[in-house]
Amino acid sequence: MLFQVFSFFRFLWRSGNAHGLHSPFVFSLYAHVINHDGHFEAYGVVENRRVELYHDATTIQIRDFGAGSRTGAGRTRRLRDIARTAAKPPELGQLLFRLVNHFQPRTVVELGTSLGLTTSYLALAATQARVVTFEGCPATAAVAQRTFEVVQVRNAEIMEGNLDDTLAPTVAALETPVDFAFFDGNHRYEPTLRYFELLNQHRTEHSVFVLDDIHWSEEMERAWEAVKQHPDVTLTIDLFYIGLVFFRRNQPKQHFTLRFNNLLDKVLERIKFLAS
Numbered sequence: 001m002l003f004q005v006f007s008f009f010r011f012l013w014r015s016g017n018a019h020g021l022h023s024p025f026v027f028s029l030y031a032h033v034i035n036h037d038g039h040f041e042a043y044g045v046v047e048n049r050r051v052e053l054y055h056d057a058t059t060i061q062i063r064d065f066g067a068g069s070r071t072g073a074g075r076t077r078r079l080r081d082i083a084r085t086a087a088k089p090p091e092l093g094q095l096l097f098r099l100v101n102h103f104q105p106r107t108v109v110e111l112g113t114s115l116g117l118t119t120s121y122l123a124l125a126a127t128q129a130r131v132v133t134f135e136g137c138p139a140t141a142a143v144a145q146r147t148f149e150v151v152q153v154r155n156a157e158i159m160e161g162n163l164d165d166t167l168a169p170t171v172a173a174l175e176t177p178v179d180f181a182f183f184d185g186n187h188r189y190e191p192t193l194r195y196f197e198l199l200n201q202h203r204t205e206h207s208v209f210v211l212d213d214i215h216w217s218e219e220m221e222r223a224w225e226a227v228k229q230h231p232d233v234t235l236t237i238d239l240f241y242i243g244l245v246f247f248r249r250n251q252p253k254q255h256f257t258l259r260f261n262n263l264l265d266k267v268l269e270r271i272k273f274l275a276s
Contacts, residue, residue, distance in 0.1 A: 053083035060139035100125035105179030112184035116144030131156040209245040
């Protein structure tokens with residue numbers, strides 16, 4: 001936690017907002033998508049399911065192939081605890097919804113399904129898209145499938161098993177390129193870069209990759225820096241919680257560090273609570 005606090009204040013020092021943005025593409029994305037404060041009907045649908053999970057005391061056995069829980073939770077966990085500590089917050093899920101809604105990808109890949117809340121946001125944002133999500137834990141995947149039924153997601157499919165075994169053959173069999181990818185499957189340096197390189201072989205110059213928890217640990221910060229320096233990457237946007245990666249040709253390499261207003265206040269409240 002201490003590392004994340006230092007990372008956050010370092011981020012605040014470096015970050016900016018729309019003022020001074022000289023890239024029309026980034027300015028429009030930041031002003032009209034990232035910090036959009038309007039409401040979509042899908043928000044209420046997914047958040048109603050989140051509330052159900054908040055009150056669900058059912059226990060499941062967790063099988064984790066990644067870096068483990070940030071809270072140090074054990075293998076036997078209640079759904080309500082997972083929903084409160086491991087699921088992505090509403091603001092982040094809704095940001096992903098807006099990004100997919102804006103870019104309208106044909107194929108979306110998500111590494112890390114969890115309870116299916118974030119997947120639902122991705123799928124409901126582009127109902128004609130094919131959403132392929134990967135989950136290593138069978139019990140968690142079963143809960144996610146129930147989430148899809150509750151929120152009436154019909155365009156998402158779960159691939160169960162270790163990403164090291166399932167990702168490459170599944171992506172190779174896709175009929176269309178990976179237009180949008182959300183990396184939330186393994187918060188370690190080597191796997192993150194390996195999965196990035198794999199999906200990089202199946203994207204176009206218009207694809208959008210989103211990396212989660214880029215400041216979660218020293219490993220993830222190193223992975224994010226490596227992605228930024230990748231020769232195929234031309235534009236990145238660091239929002240602290242996530243990093244956006246673009247491959248747009250014929251433009252100079254640029255990196256932006258911008259404040260995602262919807263979550264900044266919550267982070268500061270959390271830091272004040274821990275310090276009190």
